[in-house]
Amino acid sequence: MAAKIKLDIETMKCISLFGKITKVTAKDCFKQDKKLIFIVDEGKAGMAVGKKGANIKKLEKLLNKKVKIIEQSDDLIEFVKNVIYPLKAKEISENEGIVTIVPIDNKTRGYLIGREASNLRNYEEVVKRYFDIEELKVSQS
Known part of the structure; x- marks a missing residue:
């Protein structure tokens, strides 16, 4: 992947909160319209979402934004x-x-x-x- 990504302090805070709630490390986080997008390692999206979307709901409530989780892939x-x-x-x-x-x-x-x-x-x-x-x-x- 040709990703040269710079993270600001607010983004780092979002990634840290994401990690605490989901127990999954986010590779990247960025805003898109009114949504926050988190990129996670392959195979980790299910764990990040949580049972019945519990982690997503918790994150959306805390961050006051919609959240989307995308699995990273080199392909x-x-x-x-x-x-x-x-x-x-x-x-x-x-x-x-x-x-x-x-x-x-x-x-x-x-x-x-x-x-x-x-x-x-x-x-x-x-x-x-x-x-x-x-x-x-x-x-x-």
């Missing part, structure tokens, strides 16, 4: 799957820096793109933070 395709989770894709491919997501149906396509492509741009921002890509696109299902 671009796997990382994109993790970023768009819980949405599913029929296929994800990369060609010359353009990552194309083929959704399973039109409803999923709508969720992936979002109003005025806001969801898609947010996903793209997260992926670009770790991988050198040009664009994230959603094709017809």
